Amino acid sequence: MRLLHTMLRVGNLDRAIDFYTGVLGMQLLRKRDYPDGRFTLAFVGYGEESNTTVIELTHNWDTEKYDLGNGYGHIAIETDDIFATCEAVRAKGGRVTREPGPMKHGTTVIAFVEDPDGYKIEFIQKHTQ
Missing domain, CATH: 3.10.180.10 (2,3-Dihydroxybiphenyl 1,2-Dioxygenase, domain 1)
Known part of the structure; x- marks a missing residue:
């Protein structure tokens, strides 16, 4: 077994992709819209998914902001x-x-x-x- 990815829900996908690629230097590995479910998934990371752990950015089209709660760390x-x-x-x-x-x-x-x-x-x- 190996760790594949961590998923984060984001309010603005373009802004999130800009941060992870432009500020942190990750690569946008893939991005796909799911119109029937009204969401988009984008995967970013420092290497290919086949051999590194990446981050999945999930944008639910009808949600602009999330309450992070107190369970998430970093x-x-x-x-x-x-x-x-x-x-x-x-x-x-x-x-x-x-x-x-x-x-x-x-x-x-x-x-x-x-x-x-x-x-x-x-x-x-x-x-x-």
Whole structure:
């Protein structure tokens, strides 16, 4: 078995795709409308679905906004240079909600950004050994 994807419901699909591709540097892997169900699915990721885990962005045509609730945590992305990554996100109009630094009660360097729908994305500094 392997993890295939994580699904996020988004209010504005074009805005979400722009964020994940333009700000986070993912690729739009595929997109398909389902007119009978009134929804569109778009898959984004850093590699092909055949060998990496991706994100499924689901847009229900009649829903502009979702209540994220308190059960969702975040998506984590490893980065070689967390400081440069946060600066690049900021330069592209993304929102950094926690600046890079050690996590509480630990030494792992993390940062958080937020997508246009309010979903949290954690950056984790890659360990060099």
